[in-house]
Amino acid sequence: MPALRCFPPRIILSLSLVLLACLLYWGALFNAQRTQLNNAEEQTRLRAMQMADALTSQVTTLMFGLEYLARSLAAKYQTGQMDYFELSVHSALEIFPPESFMQISIVDRSGDVIYSSHGRLQGRVSVADREHFQAQASAESEHLFIGRPVLGRVSGRWTIPLSYPLHQQGVFDGVLVVSVSPDYISSYFRSVFSEDDDVALLLRNDGDYLARSSFQSEVMRARVSPVREFMDESDAESGQYRYLTPFDDVERDYAWRRLENYPLIVSVGLDRERALLAVKAQNRLALLGSAFGTSTLLLASLGIALLFARLGEDRRLLSEGEKRLGLALEGGDMGSWELELATGKVIFDARWAKMLGLPAVSSVQNWQVIEERVHPDDRAALEEAMRTHLAGHSASFECECRLLHENGDYIRTSNRAKVTQRAADGTPLRMAGVQSDVTQQVAQRNMLAALFDNNGAEIFLTSNDRHIRLANQRAVDLFSAGGAPIDGQSSRVIHCDDESYEAFQSLYSSLRETGKVQVEYQLRDAQGRPRWFSIQGALLEPDIVDGDVIWTLVDTTERREAERALVAVRVRLQAIIEHFPGGVLVEDEEGLILLVNQMLLDILGLEMEPDSLVGRSGSVLGALLPGICMADAESFQDILLEDGRILRVSLVVVRYQVSHAGRLCIVQDITEQRRKEMDLERMAMTDPLTSLANRNAFMSRMRHVLGQPVAGVEKGALLMLDLDHFKRVNDNFGHAAGDQVLVHLAKILREVLRVSDTVGRLGGEEFAVLLPATGLAGAQVLAERLRSRLERSAVEVDGELIRVTMSIGIAMLDGEIKHILARADEALYKAKANGRNRVEFATAGRATG
Known part of the structure; x- marks a missing residue:
């Protein structure tokens, strides 16, 4: 490769190592992305199984309640007391959610419907050919049978028939049928998911659909594909599989579980593509960023290699002026000076003169005149650094000090110098050095300190005339359209209008008096939207009252909106408590009543307004309910009143983190509930x-x-x-x-x-x-x-x-x-x-x- 011949062997080796590092990085990146995809798939399967477990628990509870209802209604029907039976049917229809039941019916031993909760039957209706009737007619034991969905001959709608046998003197006498709406189960399944493409299925063990969260009408007469895992493994209690649904052409990760006491299966499928969408998008962005970074690194490495090759060539050519050039490189492209120690004469170049606003022709000054330009607070440090170097105790003279500019302002300078000539006895004769203006660097250093102390805030450094010298990236992102720099602009650009800008001027008086100021103020962001900020201003240099100011802004817009939202929540909470089906009393951490609803007063028979108890001690409840224990611990107490009523008092301790934040007292009249419990206990x-x-x-x-x-x-x-x-x-x-x-x-x-x-x-x-x-x-x-x-x-x-x-x-x-x-x-x-x-x-x- 002829192109590499211009590079020394060390540079070629360095480029090879950079290339190898890039290859290793890309290998690790691809491996990490594969791991992320695998983890995302595993999380999807885990979430599907967790949702399947939760839905299985809910369906088991529903089926247990329906079986108990069917068994209870069958027993009441067999007593022959139809008024009592119909009252029980009416109570059941009111207790269960609306639209959950289609009807409750009685079928005699020949399969004819002789009773329907819909009312009087119009003509003869037979279900003798129905699966749920035939299964009970031939059954040897009493159990709940869950039939496949049927189109009701009385209701004319799809239902899931749950049948329970009726016997007279040990002989089959018909069945009681509870017809459950599959649409009710389907709507409950839909409410569980946040995404439309996620589904839940309720199936019989033979694969017949009972309910589906989507495409319900298409599956009412259908059976799941035999390739599903649970169709082959009848002994398995749960499992997972992946399947492409023909209804919507969506591939999903499924998790399923059989119900322990019922021949049913709950299966949950999560859209695989949607679950992996965020990870794939993140991986694509990572690939693009890595490609850009790798390209930049390779180009930069090549550029650096070329630079080093050029520097090597320059180093071979340059030989004279090495000491002076070294100092110039250390000091940067700034002004240089020389000092004759015997006479005190200082010789400086044009850049040094321009730095202090002096004419370029004035290239000679006396050292004493230079010292008079040094800020009084910095003179001692400058003289000590000079004495140390001249005595040979330091390798170079280094000092940072403020020098007076011709315009009357002080600028911060950094000086570095060395003794370049000594007498035979070691006495220093001449010094040479460089000087740089570090005012901007010092401001940036102070700015960085402020950024560190106020992490997450927008920060500006403004001059005495209220122009922006510096702004951190958060401030640029928030106040600059398109992220363009705003350094050098008037701070008017961040104010809502001229009136706001002028009013803000009044804060400078307090700032100059105390050195700092804090205020809540409204400014305008890059989109022109007004936002509220907590603003803290401080002088960059406390001893210069007319100097630059550091402004720290914390956006409090969301906090203000949250406070307004909190008020709205409190109003809604008040409405909820007022309509709560029981008495409610809320105490604060000191035991004083914060809130009482009207229901509590009605239960206790008090003719007063709820607000009349607010601010009083919560112990007033103990006086109204003799026998109640008002301890700090949580408790449930049943109180028997003189009029025979039984009240249940629930005390709930409210805690914020680990601190006591108050107490909630709920009072409910459970007289009727207790009577029913006693009746049930007697019957049992x-x-x-x-x-x-x-x-x-x-x-x-x-x-x-x-x-x-x-x-x-x-x-x-x-x-x-x-x-x-x-x-x-x-x-x-x-x-x-x-x-x-x-x-x-x-x-x-x-x-x-x-x-x-x-x-x-x-x-x-x-x-x-x-x-x-x-x-x-x-x-x-x-x-x-x-x-x-x-x-x-x-x-x-x-x-x-x-x-x-x-x-x-x-x-x-x-x-x-x-x-x-x-x-x-x-x-x-x-x-x-x-x-x-x-x-x-x-x-x-x-x-x-």
Whole structure:
């Protein structure tokens, strides 16, 4: 390569190293970009799986609620009380969101719709051919069946049928159908996404679509492609795959999860191209920037190589004047001077004279005259530097000082010099040096210090006549159209108008008096928009009151807008609290009331305005609600009022970071809620046929009795009762008659037993009686009284008398529950074996099972 022959070997080696570094950089850049793309794809898949998990949880909750609703409505329908059933249907339609249900219907065993929540049916409607009916008709157990979407014959709209079986005496008697709107599920899925091309699917395990966040109408009769991962891996609970959807030709990264208790799949797909768009754009910009930077580096390296080659050639040619040229290079292209130490005569060139505003012809001065131009504060430092160098204690004379210009201003100068001639005894005879004007550099140095101390601010350095000497890049970006330099312009360009510019002049008086000033002021940016700034001004040199000024500007426009927005938020919050379905009281950190809504006063029955409580101590709530604990800790308390109402008081501590910022008190009337809870609790603990305690309630009572300490008396006894030949009653008279016999026995038990005794139906015709604090003799008396009473009674069914007897086994309450039950069962079995209709006692200390 002939072109390289002009370069020394060291430069060729340096260029080779630069080229190698560029290649290594590009290799690392491509690898980093591949890693970024891989990370972005992994983040997309992770976000899809997180959203699939969240939607799976929501759908599971929805399905659990719908199954509970279907099972509850089926049980209420089977009671035969249609008014109660229709009231429950109406309540369900009001509780669930509008448009979530299409209808609730009852289908008889032949497949005919006999009830619809839409009202009276117009003619016969049959769903016998529907999947959701046929699946329940052939099912062996009661469960919720989720059918594929159908076009409703009553509603005329697409629905997802959820069916639950109805049985009468163990025989299939029809189904209850809850028809859910797929559009409701689809709209909920759409609300989750911020991008239109992201989708969510709800599918059955066989791949049938139930809902889709987009293109819903196209998939109502469709099934997903068999290539989807979950269609092949039926045992897998979750997974991920990539698929190009034919509906919109969008490739997405999908994550899916099966519901744990329902044959459903939730799948979420995120637009792969959109997810990677930002990373690809960033990579393209990085490639362009790197290409420009690499090209610049290579060109600069080549230019430097050429420069060094030229300098080498110049160095070979130049030999004379090396010392003077060296000083000139060190001092820069500035003025030079020479001093004859014996006479004090100073010789300077034209540039040195121009620097101080002197005529170029005046090339000779006396050193004393020069010293008189030095600022009084700088003379001592200049003389000390001169003495040190002349004594040979420093390699060169260096000093920065202020010199008086002919116009009366001081300029900052930097002087560097060396002794160029000495006598035989070492006495210095002549000095030569250079001088540069560093006023601008000093201003820039001070400017940089201000930039460092006020990071993120717009900064100007202005002269005494209010012209801009320097502006940092933030100021240029904000106030200059197109980023053009604004140095040298009047500061009028940043003011909104002439009036604003003139008014700002008044700040200079305070600035000269105190050395600094601070104000909030409105200026104009490059687009002509007014913006607010917090402006701080300070003299560049505090001892020069008419000197340059550093202005530091902090944009407070967004803060002011945020303050206005905060006021608007407070107004909206006031409206929300005022319409909150409960009483609200807000305290500040000192315990004083900030806010009270009208609902709180209504709940407490106070006839006053909410504002009348503002500013008072929050302890007033404790006086209005006796029994409430107003501690600083968060709590939930239920308070029973004298009028029978129950109020729930929730105390929430408000914290800002780790500091106490106040407290929120919410008061709600839960009287009706508590009544419903008590009704549900009673229903859960009571046998529905006999209204006696069910097995769970009875066992709970038995555990309680056994856990009570009893001194000096028997703990009690357990009676195990079983009707003799009860199967004959059901076979001969029917199950309805059998139910009447069980109700009759329950009536006898309630009439004969004591208030302290507990009687429960354990299942079928088996009953149990718990006799606390009763000995063996007392238990025998009560057992014989029950047996005799039943034997002497009869139940009339359809004009015919039914007589039954029962066998009773007695076990004392001694030992663990399972042993007591086993002994009572053993005694009952003995009574059955000895001819029935009798009372037998368990063998003491013996247990089976």
